[in-house]
Amino acid sequence: MTTAGTARETTTRTGPGAARQHTLRERNLELVARAVYEVPEPLSRAGVAAATGLARATVSTLVDQLVAAGLVRELPAVTGGRAGRPAVPLVPAPRSVVGLGLEVNVDYLGARVLDLTGDVVVEQVVPGSFHDSDPTAVLGRLGALAREVSDGVAAEGMTVAGARLALPGLVDPRTGLLEVAPNLGWSSLEPVPLLGLGDLDVRVANEAKLAALAELAGGSDVAAPDSFIFVSGDVGIGAAIVVDRELFLGERGWNGEIGHVVVDPAGPRCSCGAFGCLEQYAGKEAIMRAAGLPADAPLDSLVAHLAEGAALPDAGRALGSALADFVNLLDVGTIVLGGAYTELLPWLRADVEAVLDDRVLAAPFVDLQVRAAQAGPQAALTGGAREVLQGVLADPSAWV
Amino acid sequence: MTTAGTARETTTRTGPGAARQHTLRERNLELVARAVYEVPEPLSRAGVAAATGLARATVSTLVDQLVAAGLVRELPAVTGGRAGRPAVPLVPAPRSVVGLGLEVNVDYLGARVLDLTGDVVVEQVVPGSFHDSDPTAVLGRLGALAREVSDGVAAEGMTVAGARLALPGLVDPRTGLLEVAPNLGWSSLEPVPLLGLGDLDVRVANEAKLAALAELAGGSDVAAPDSFIFVSGDVGIGAAIVVDRELFLGERGWNGEIGHVVVDPAGPRCSCGAFGCLEQYAGKEAIMRAAGLPADAPLDSLVAHLAEGAALPDAGRALGSALADFVNLLDVGTIVLGGAYTELLPWLRADVEAVLDDRVLAAPFVDLQVRAAQAGPQAALTGGAREVLQGVLADPSAWV
DNA sequence: GCGTAATAGTTCAGTCGTACAACTAATGCG
DNA sequence: CGCATTAGTTGTACGACTGAACTATTACGC
Missing domain, CATH: 1.10.10.10 (Winged helix-like DNA-binding domain superfamily/Winged helix DNA-binding domain)
Incomplete structure (x- = not known):
């Protein structure tokens, strides 16, 4: 397996390096x-x-x-x-230098290889149910998948520059530690060694953060904005902040927890212990229940239901309220809705935009935009591979 | 007046400049x-x-x-x-190169000159009431004050590197436009020309943002954190985000509007049109009313009242709730309370910290800190002057 | 009191990377 | 077929950093 792991180092740009x-x-x-x-x-x-x-x-x-x-x-x-x-x-x-995106999510795991042109060289996505799964077994399986994919491209003469492992939970990209991933039932572990990928440079990141980066990949008809808030709606609701085409990670990368912004303290109790979190109105299960469908029904059935004239007013207004708080606090005026929200946007847009216009203080002076995510399925795989390649682009001298 | 205005330009560091x-x-x-x-x-x-x-x-x-x-x-x-x-x-x-901080606020206007050592060279603060004032008159007066101060230091051989004008409202540092400053009653104007300071490089900024920068000035007993959320409580509540010792401004610098984060949609109507904004619980007027004092009573009377055993539970919990949203969205774990909150912190801390511990998802893994602002009165004057000097430090070659 | 070790600061040749100008290469057009 | 035009290369000049040698100034021990 031709990999270049140890040599990869992020360049200190503004840092304390002497310029020679x-x-x-x-x-x-x-x-x-x-x-x-x-x-x-x-x-x-x-x-x-x-x-x-x-x-x-x-x-x-x-x-x-x-x-x-x-x-x-x-x-x-x-x-x-x-x-x-x-x-x-x-x-x-x-097909020369490529990046490897890896992901374990609730209902699938996968690996995707992108080359510098942005093309998908090869990918493997395995559906499954990883709710309350065993991290060692699952990551071992993903590691085997990654080796298979990686060996394949190496055999064709490509070099794997590195990999990103996307996980739905609190991970610290600096230390590589996963604190907790509620929907996987994982906590306090170091995922990278469990992949068994040798000296390949693998870093962990939150799934929503990498999915946001996939929006920057371009190639779509609509130009991606340079700064936006990416909100990924699923069972949980995660968000990422992109400013000037770079992720804003805060101190540990544990930001964007919009699912637990309080919409109404008199609302239903949330799994996090608080009352009236956004997730209780605009999480997938809440939306399904509100539509009279089983909590674990597939998204398609909801869409079919909505196409017949049903509506999502509570979810839309709650999402708008939480997003208004977000925009007021951050001043990033473009909102990209991903995950399940991408398909639900037609039924959410009016309510979201109305609440935003009402509640965002800068609304009279800014063109607030709400748009659907452009990246395809398993966006975190694309975003992860893309981030690896961005690292190559940021320091090509390491490859000369 | 020895000034160096036009030559000041921020260096493009990662920008598209060729390196020579x-x-x-x-x-x-x-x-x-x-x-x-x-x-x-x-x-x-x-x-x-x-x-x-x-x-x-x-x-x-x-x-x-x-x-x-x-x-x-x-x-x-x-x-x-x-x-x-x-x-x-x-x-x-x-006393060689100095920065000039300027500010118009509701109850004072002022100018402060700092030198590179961080010393206050000279300052002039004029109390007044500028609620619903005439911007041309007030800024003209501040401009005269600034010229006086500036000429004074120039006469002693110092060079004024530039100035920052702090205003309590929505200003765009890039365009120099003030959209609206509710408490001054100003809107849609270009403040800098009204100062009449010739070719001195004057930039506008939001008052809370510059006050936050004053926290970085050092010199205090407690080391300033590198990243923090600065919340300035007064009639309105503004905030600033500092990451790695730099202001995070979002797209236009209109972030940190924590005063209008919704705490309870069933709460009282806010001046912004929404219901249950933080300002309705933890704004100065709300706090005064809750304590049974007139809305415009001086802060001292409230402190005296509290010292006798009164409490601020609503304000503390509401502030905690809005801050919990903020931390969940941003992942910045240190909160610095400024403005009136600095003095009120002893009666707010317990409630704020309790709500934060409850509601911040990362709380079990992070040491959340709430602390009082260290910079003295009119912190925005200090922060503004300091930002000018930081600009000098960032590009000393312009002075060689 | 003086030599030696130690540390600060300066001088100078060497190296590297970019700029500028002159040159070669390859095409379209009259 | 020659000229204008644009792309790419070659070679010299210059600027900035490095390393080593050198000077400057002190402490310390005999």
Whole structure:
């Protein structure tokens, strides 16, 4: 298994590092790599120079390094209708360096490999029921799946840059510890070693946080906003905060617990001990019950029910109220609804937007937007793999 | 008036700037300046080299530049008990480059000048009543005060690096526009030109945000935390989010509106139109009424009343509830209470902490702290001046 | 009192990375 | 077929950091 684990280190950008000559090179390598990666139409070396402000000579040497490292590929020179020597288009290298997204959730586990172009190279998703499961067994199984997938892409010459393990619970990305994952019935354990993936650089993260990152992947028709609140509605309701295309994690990454914002202290008791949490109005089970369906009914049955004219006023207003608090506290005006909410949005939107307009103080001055998540199913797998690749992009010098 | 206005520009650190040779110099100048500034005991050139990892030769030239620019001063060489050539201690230069903090609030306006050592060089605070006041007149008056103060320090050879104008309302630091300041009765205006301060670099900011920055000024007995939620309780309740010693502003700086987090939708109607906002329980007027005092009674009378055995259970629990939402959404575990809350903390703490422990999901795994603000009165003046000086520190090359 | 060790600070050649300008390469057009 | 045009490369100059050698200044022991 060709992996590059130990060498991966996040670059200290504003940190206490002294800047030397090679710091320039690292910084400009990143700049050039981002220019190649984050542009709709492929750029030539000259185009990159214009876009970055670097001299053409400098760009040439930098691009050559990126090509040699396998991070950038040259397309055949395109002799367009314009005069002059034809430009060599530069594009992200497909199937070279890849990121691995892993996830254990209540009803499935899976692994997904993305390459630098954003393509899914391979994926394996196994449905199951992992409510109150045994972490050692489940993570061992996911580890085996990951090895299988990883060995497969390695056999085709790709390099796995690292992996992210998404879990639905309180995890600290810094220490790698899982404090508690209520819906899995897991607590106080270190998940990464249980995967048995050797020296591959695997980091844990909260599922909703990584799902939010998947929204940035682009490729969809609607451009992803740079800053948004991502809310993932399921049995529990989790959220993530993205500002300037980066996750805002607070001190330990334990933020976005919008499911337990109080909507009405006179409301029903919540599993967390408080009364009237959002989850009691807009959690999947509450929504099902309100619609007269069994708590564990599939989402499709609810959608069918709603299509016949039913409504979700309580859930919509409660969600709007909690989101209004969120926006008032954070000033992030775009809200992306994921998980079950994506499909339910048509029946939630009016109530959510009405409450937001009423309750957000800045509403008269801001264009508040509520939109559906664009990333497909198991978004955390995509987001995790994407985060790995973002790390490559942030420090290409480690690959040169 | 010796000012340096137009030249001030925030350095694009991670931004799309190409890194050149002089970028290294700028970065390392900042590094050296911070090493000199953010250390309890003065460092020598050799000490700075050890602290930063730069070569002694490099540090020498950088320090020489900072000394020439008047940002750093050399103390007489101290011939301590140690062998070897005595070290020259380097300290922030007093009374050289200074920052100007300005503020209009409901009951006062003022100007305060801080130098790089954190000392207050001069200040002028004028009590008054600016409820429903005329912005042109009031800002004109503050501008005159600012010129007076500014000319005074300039006459003593100091350079005013810039100014911050703190206002109690929705302001956008980027555009310099004030949308609305309810307690002043101001709306939709551009405050800076009304000050008439010529080409001095003046930026606006929300009062609570700048007051939060004052907490970082140090000098107090208790070390300021790097990340905290600052809540300023007065007629209105505002908050600021500080993460890693920097303000988190969201998209426009309109965050921290904790006063309008819903505590109980069955509660009293709020001026914002909603029901049961925190302000209706823990705003100054609500607290006064609950204590049986007139809504505009001075804080001292309330404290006297409480000292005789009265309590603030509603306010404490409501504040705890809103803060629990805040912490659940943000994961910032230290809460600093400012404004009127600083003095009221003894009667609020038990209720606030009890509700936080109950309602914050991560409470079992985190040491939640509630503490009183350390900065003195008119903290926004100090915070504003401090932010100006932080800007100098972040880009000393502009002064070389 | 003086030599030695120790520490601070400076000087200078070496190296590295970028800029600029001149050059080569490859195309379209008249 | 030559010229204008654009892409990419080569070579020199310059700026900034490093490391080692050097100077400056003290403490300490004999």
